[in-house]
Amino acid sequence: MIESVRTSTVRHSPIRPTPTRKATAGIAVLATVLSACGLFGPDQPDTVSQQFADALNSDDVQAAAALTTDPAAATAAITAMYDGLGNKDGTYTRTDVQESGDDGGTFTMDVSWPFAPGQEWKYSTTGNATKDGDDWKIVWDPAVLAPGLTDDTTVRYTTTTGTPPKVLAAGGAPILEQQVVTLVNLDQGADTAAVASLLSPIAPTITAASLQQDLAGAQGKPVTAISLRAEDLAPIEPQLRQLAGVTLAPQTRLLSTDKALASPTLAGLGDLWQQGQDASAGWAVQLVGQDGSAKSVAGEQGPDAPDIATTLDLPMQMAAERALADVPQQAAIVALRPSTGEVLAVAQNAPADALGPIALTGLYPPGSTFKTVTTSAALQAGAATPDTVLPCPGTENIEGRQIPNDDEFDLGAVPLHTAFARSCNTTMGRLAVGLPPDALQKAALQFGLGVDYVTPGLTTVTGNVPIADSPAARVESGIGQGQVTASPFGMAMVAASIADGSTPAPMIVQGQPGAADKTAPAVPANVTADLRTMMRETVTGGTATALQDIPGLLGKTGTAESGSGPAHGWFVGIKDDLAFAVFIATGDSSAPAVQAAGRFLR
Structure with a gap:
């Protein structure tokens, strides 16, 4: 891949939490004892709600889903929750059960998800149980896993940062700052001649033959032809978007403000910048819609990292x-x-x-x-x-x-x-x-x-x-x-x-x-x-x-x-x-x- 800059860059990606061993869930004493035909009859010592909590605490997705009225939907939702939160360390503690007639009831669970030291998401959920023939089932609703969760949303953990700091020259002018660059990705079958004609004025080593060679060596996978700064992309972006097999993928990177600036000191300064970003990281749990929109439901914002004032003239x-x-x-x-x-x-x-x-x-x-x-x-x-x-x-x-x-x-x-x-x-x-x-x-x-x-x-x-x-x-x-x-x-x-x-x-x-x-x-x-x-x-x-x-x-x-x-x-x-x-x-x-x-x- 060719960069449209001659300088070191620093990628910043959200840090995933390190999985930790789940603590053994505590079993709460029942708040209400129901009749023999209710959720806690003597013929059913382990109620369906407790079994559901135990299965989640054991990370047994299939067992938990099988206790619901829609195992397929429950399997997908529980799996997506584990994937989005980055671990399976949530602890579900069933805290209360209420009878609702002879064939129904409600229950509540207190939940705790640890992510990193000082980062813990705590909440409570409410669920319903119903008698299905001789068996009891959890009435499937994604909100039983986490508040606000629906069939159309997922939950995810992410780190957050404040305003990205700048790296400043001795006179106060920025020399490094976070910028958007765009990857020009080519699928197999893309018109390499057309792409090369647009990119070669920026990167003369890019030719139709070189792009074709890159694609041939990719074994059917897409390749990145170049990453472009905003000023290099702007004049050719409309033409690139019209080409079949070409996709543009924006990313944020730490770059020199002037692409002619290429001091070997920039790598070390970039490392310092990243350390500041890491130290200022906060965290959030988000509900994410199918359209990519996200709403934070838990977390804490970290402090802004200070700018780095250098001695460079x-x-x-x-x-x-x-x-x-x-x-x-x-x-x-x-x-x-x-x-x-x-x-x-x-x-x-x-x-x-x-x-x-x-x-x-x-x-x-x-x-x-x-x-x-x-x-x-x-x-x-x-x-x-x-x-x-x-x-x-x-x-x-x-x-x-x-x-x-x-x-x-x-x-x-x-x-x-x-x-x-x-x-x-x-x-x-x-x-x-x-x-x-x-x-x-x-x-x-x-x-x-x-x-x-x-x-x-x-x-x-x-x-x-x-x-x-x-x-x-x-x-x-x-x-x-x-x-x-x-x-x-x-x-x-x-x-x-x-x-x-x-x-x-x-x-x-x-x-x-x-x-x-x-x-x-x-x-x-x-x-x-x-x-x-x-x-x-x-x-x-x-x-x-x-x-x-x-x-x-x-x-x-x-x-x-x-x-x-x-x-x-x-x-x-x-x-x-x-x-x-x-x-x-x-x-x-x-x-x-x-x-x-x-x-x-x-």
Whole structure:
């Protein structure tokens, strides 16, 4: 089935009660003792009314129906009642019997139907009994089962909800709300060519042949060709309704208000929305007519679920999506507000969508963007200062690993800040070798990389920086290769930590920050200040000069080997109270990521 939207949706269906074991019905003491020819004569110790109640309590539909004057109608009504209420847990207690001549009488029953904790339908019914030859029968009337029940109505249990909440962007505009979508269903024999001509302008992959193939594989059953938003359905609805074998089935779903909005954050926010709906659920027992009309006879309305106020900046989100739309490879952008940890934008393109939420949980080698961590570790260890002059040869064999710079550029001996801005692999590899095995792991944790966060509405993985036990492993880790991995979200957290001087708790629902599974000591303020200066130099005179027209931008480029294919490209940036990461898989260099960052910011 094809959706007319590129976004996650949440279906909401009434929750059926979980069947529970029926309590044993109590047998009431008779209120009135009738004569030998009445309902309670000594020759009939179990009266027909008690037998009827006992059969219902035993869930014996056939036995209960057989005690009535119309077993067929009684069987259908009792069965429909059990089906509509979703369980057979009703308890019928016969409470009173009155004689009405020698061949009739009336009785009452107290009834209780439990559905869920705090949900119980209690009522009383009245029935008539009559003598049929030598036997007594219940005069069949559906109302003996439940008040108001007739031959033309059924009874059902349903959950209820109040006004559906909305999911709001930071500015208060709705980004997710419950909407009506319409399924276009095709029966066997439908005119697939006519249907395809109407649907292909909305979904170009739909053709007469594709629809025919779907029908052929359905083994005679109907198929759903597409689900359409209201604005997509309206222009073609009259034509679709005229086609034989085509039916339109409306449903309610949680959808983005703009179908161009397709952030991977919407799935988690949709889950929160559903939790709110579930928590606000009420219940009702309804009498349902043959025309589908329903009248509530019992129940309680739940409280309205509150709207969900998010931190997403809608203009920034759409800018991020536009920046990636034409990138042929999988691509992602994550933007945060360093001072608060607010998630401002999470975007990825259609090729990335096919792999899942890679912006939040996809793990890749971070390449040279990890030099922010390596440099922080070296500065904290006292191995160098920003002005320490270090060699930057075009290639160098370090602990058996031949490390080249990009195109083997050779700077000779330069200050660390220049080696950082120009992204010297050889300099960083040599620095990393001299660090303790756990130095890079500890430095990464100080920036949130390798920390797991439990954040309401947001599922994330930051990355993994294992202890580098060997010098060769430290060389690889120092340039963001080997066993080091990071997600775009994780590298955005690194940028945010450098920008703010401490690692913020990520947050996508206002007032509900995430909780970290571990904490690390803060990076010294002078170290993060030095890193910010070096990242500014990267833009003004290093590997990101293509962005030097953007005032105040700080950044770090990254190219990461990805195995046998082209390298991945990265860019992490800081501008005022904005930190972000751009990732483009198999981009072959950092240039596509830098270009996407420019489109995003400009």
